[in-house]
Amino acid sequence: MTDKRIKQAVGQRILAAFRDAGAVEVAPDILLPAETLLDLYGEDIRARAYITQDPIRGEVMMRPDFTVPVVQMHMATGAEPARYCYLGEVFRKQDHGEFPPEHARDNEYLQAGFELFARDTDADAEVFALFHQTLAGLNLRATMGDMDLLLDAVRALPLSGARRAALLHHIWRPRRFSALLARFSAPPEARSFPTSQAAWSGLRSREEMLARIDRLVSDAAEEPLAPIWADRLERLFAITGPAPDALLALRQLSREIPDIRDAVDRLDARLAALAGRGIDPATIRFDASLGRHTMEYYDGMTFAFEAEGHPDWPPVASGGRYDALVAVLGQAQGRAIPAVGGIIRPGLVAELEGAA
Amino acid sequence: MIRLGIPSKGRLMEQTFDWFAERGVRLSRSGSDREYAGRVDGAEGVALVLLSAGEIPRELQAGRIHLGVTGTDLVREKLAGWRGHVEELAPMGFGHADLILAVPACWTDCESLDDFATITRDFRATHGFRLRIATKYHRLVRAWLSDQEVADYQLVDSQGATEGTVANLTAEAIADITSSGETLRANHLKVIEGAPILGSQATLFRSIAAGDEAEVAALVAQLGLET
Numbered sequence: 358m359t360d361k362r363i364k365q366a367v368g369q370r371i372l373a374a375f376r377d378a379g380a381v382e383v384a385p386d387i388l389l390p391a392e393t394l395l396d397l398y399g400e401d402i403r404a405r406a407y408i409t410q411d412p413i414r415g416e417v418m419m420r421p422d423f424t425v426p427v428v429q430m431h432m433a434t435g436a437e438p439a440r441y442c443y444l445g446e447v448f449r450k451q452d453h454g455e456f457p458p459e460h461a462r463d464n465e466y467l468q469a470g471f472e473l474f475a476r477d478t479d480a481d482a483e484v485f486a487l488f489h490q491t492l493a494g495l496n497l498r499a500t501m502g503d504m505d506l507l508l509d510a511v512r513a514l515p516l517s518g519a520r521r522a523a524l525l526h527h528i529w530r531p532r533r534f535s536a537l538l539a540r541f542s543a544p545p546e547a548r549s550f551p552t553s554q555a556a557w558s559g560l561r562s563r564e565e566m567l568a569r570i571d572r573l574v575s576d577a578a579e580e581p582l583a584p585i586w587a588d589r590l591e592r593l594f595a596i597t598g599p600a601p602d603a604l605l606a607l608r609q610l611s612r613e614i615p616d617i618r619d620a621v622d623r624l625d626a627r628l629a630a631l632a633g634r635g636i637d638p639a640t641i642r643f644d645a646s647l648g649r650h651t652m653e654y655y656d657g658m659t660f661a662f663e664a665e666g667h668p669d670w671p672p673v674a675s676g677g678r679y680d681a682l683v684a685v686l687g688q689a690q691g692r693a694i695p696a697v698g699g700i701i702r703p704g705l706v707a708e709l710e711g712a713a
Numbered sequence: 714m715i716r717l718g719i720p721s722k723g724r725l726m727e728q729t730f731d732w733f734a735e736r737g738v739r740l741s742r743s744g745s746d747r748e749y750a751g752r753v754d755g756a757e758g759v760a761l762v763l764l765s766a767g768e769i770p771r772e773l774q775a776g777r778i779h780l781g782v783t784g785t786d787l788v789r790e791k792l793a794g795w796r797g798h799v800e801e802l803a804p805m806g807f808g809h810a811d812l813i814l815a816v817p818a819c820w821t822d823c824e825s826l827d828d829f830a831t832i833t834r835d836f837r838a839t840h841g842f843r844l845r846i847a848t849k850y851h852r853l854v855r856a857w858l859s860d861q862e863v864a865d866y867q868l869v870d871s872q873g874a875t876e877g878t879v880a881n882l883t884a885e886a887i888a889d890i891t892s893s894g895e896t897l898r899a900n901h902l903k904v905i906e907g908a909p910i911l912g913s914q915a916t917l918f919r920s921i922a923a924g925d926e927a928e929v930a931a932l933v934a935q936l937g938l939e940t
Binding site: 395396399400401403404455456457523526527530531532533536550551552553555556557558559560561563565566568569570573 | 789793794795796797798817818819820821822827830831832834835836839840843844851852855856858859862864865866867868879880882884885900901902903
């Protein structure tokens with residue numbers, strides 16, 4: 358186990374690099390109101406975050422990540438372009454189900470982060486390059502994904518608005534997504550809704566139920582989705598490889614799904630911008646599904662830097678674009694600005710450096 | 714001395730006594746009905762410890778008892794990484810109960826978990842908060858729903874009379890243990906189709922922390938069980 362002071366020193370070094378990149382250092386609270394985080398992440402976060410009770414503030418959560426408090430702080434003061442950095446602990450329960458973990462992972466660990474709020478299209482390349490440069494020499498595998506591509510491909514499906522919305526909602530839940538896609542691709546099953554003898558009970562109203570039944574009835578009248586669409590989506594989700602090869606594969610696929618052309622152009626421009634910053638795109642792995650299995654809030658570029666010799670580790674660094682999250686958190690103020698950012702785990706960097 | 718933890722009350726205690734008696738070990742409460750002490754006939758060096766079924770998982774984890782009888786539901790709910798703390802020696806064939814998810818019977822559009830997942834999403838959009846599920850099995854229910862990729866809900870704690878929470882408007886659905894389903898029907902609730910969250914029954918567990926493996930193995934062999 359690496360000494361906490363060494364991890365702290367590594368974190369300070371990363372923070373200095375982020376400051377040099379023009380970021381203002383911020384120090385968000387450790388105890389955060391639980392409600393906002395629960396509404397964003399869902400009940401599942403309770404299994405991973407420490408929640409406690411405050412007699413005045415109600416339920417509070419020990420910071421499970423920095424993005425939400427940094428966004429909230431930024432939106433409260435305005436939605437102007439800005440760069441922020443931070444260094445501090447996040448707290449996560451490690452409840453592994455039936456078997457205790459072989460090597461218990463830390464419940465508190467440092468994160469050093471950088472968040473960029475900007476309307477500039479070069480922001481993705483700026484953040485990716487900054488992380489790439491800060492982690493240079495550690496021999497990490499850099500992977501890039503793009504949720505934007507996937508979301509555009511789903512929006513392009515010839516489906517009713519309700520079906521499309523359901524698929525978009527579940528894009529971060531791969532099994533539920535596949536099940537829905539399979540259902541939409543099959544001939545509808547007739548369903549009957551017998552009147553129940555049971556007394557009405559609970560807060561959900563009869564009108565709510567009837568509205569859903571109407572939706573199910575009109576849904577059953579929809580034409581099944583042609584099988585070629587599920588096939589195209591599966592091929593898109595499966596695209597992986599060195600970024601230039603993946604780009605070629607995406608270009609080819611965009612002949613069949615023309616709606617992804619803009620997103621492919623943006624990826625192309627991003628890779629060119631990275632080449633302009635001295636990063637060879639061939640050294641970046643592209644994985645179209647990166648971001649589908651992680652945090653629900655990424656909706657554009659995603660990235661991860663992983664230590665190849667440590668398959669059981671989480672990524673040493675990860676991040677992405679989260680425009681929709683900013684829009685949700687800025688709703689109260691009626692503000693929105695695109696944002697992209699990420700974190701590095703100084704503890705893992707320290708372990709890699711200690712082993713070297 | 715091997716310490717054997719047994720539920721201290723009711724049918725679960727009586728059925729446990731019967732189960733051991735069939736295997737040649739006679740357990741009984743010593744003295745009056747109110748005294749939580751017991752005696753063991755037919756096995757050497759075994760002490761009977763009468764405990765609430767809910768405390769048995771914790772006592773097994775701590776190694777304060779070598780063997781214990783309790784429901785699989787309680788072990789899975791209360792012990793994170795339970796397989797690292799206890800070994801399941803024998804399902805005992807009684808105390809059957811399923812942990813299920815139930816919704817109002819009047820929801821004729823809700824049969825499967827897929828229906829439920831869609832309804833949670835609609836409910837949140839309509840009411841501005843996440844659909845509430847009343848339960849005392851927080852870890853099991855959360856892990857199961859997470860595995861099934863259902864997200865738009867919240868758990869509210871209910872330590873008793875859980876079936877009444879829907880009519881009282883403090884929850885929209887419940888997750889609870891049921892054996893016959895009668896209480897559910899009486900409260901106008903129905904079970905979501907498909908496998909239960911967990912099928913539970915009374916089970917004999919061995920504590921890993923308690924040690925004394927040779928003595929425990931001898932008793933287990935005497936009961937005709939294999940480890």
